[in-house]
Amino acid sequence: MMILLDQHSGLAVNPALVGSIRFSKFNGYTYLLITMKDGFxxxxxxxxxxGVDVAKLHFQLLEAV
Known part of the structure; x- marks a missing residue:
């Protein structure tokens, strides 16, 4: 099963290949950083x-593992 991260670009990840996920703040913006098992x-x-809510994406990725 793939998780759609950004509907506009079509970016999706396979949760089975996710190594870690974390939040980051930079210049007042919040980001979800996803490190794949291969280091990407x-x-x-x-x-x-x-339509991109990183808290919701974080929860979806946690639920999928």
Whole structure:
């Protein structure tokens, strides 16, 4: 099962390949940082006006593991 991270770009990840997830704040913005098991890192910005809620994505990834 894939988790859609950004509907506009179509970015999705396979939760089975996720190594870690964490929140980060930079310049007043919140990001979800997803590190895959192979070391590749995906950064998703919290953009509720565009339908991207990183807290909800974090929960979906935790539930999928």
């Amino acid at each position: 890192e995906v950064q998703v910005a919290h953009r509720p006006e565009a």
